[in-house]
Amino acid sequence: MSPTVKWVLGALVGLPLMCCGCGGMWFRGMFPHEEALARVTNHPGVIKSLGAPVSGAFFFSGSVSSRDDDGHAEMKIDLSGSKQDGVLEVKAVQTSKVWGFSRLRVTARDGKVINVVGGY
Helix, strand or coil: CCHHHHHHHHHHHHHHHHHHHHHHHHHHHHHHHHHHHHHHHHHHHHHHHHCCCCCCCCCCCEEEEECCCCEEEEEEEEEECCEEEEEEEEEEEEECCCEEEEEEEEECCCCEEEEEEEEC
16 A cells, blocks of 8 residues: 555544544554654664654554553554665553553664664
């Protein structure tokens, strides 16, 4: 599926959810996404491998669930850099509204793996 088709489908699904009141939960679940990208896109090893600037996709695959102040997330986020693309794997747990990461692992298109958090 082309990137353009993914963006169009995401907008068609995402915009009605935000407008119908589900957007609050959806954005609340996005916080591990944003924090994970902030950590990874500024990591020297990721920048060296993918090439500056490194940016992440707004949409991701996986799951995020949050109830009250706790939650968990497992997701994959596409990354792009000036040299090559990659994929960020995220595993996170939310406790008392704070997200902690047990895995932030980038796999570059050339196969190189950079463990930003977690060594497995």
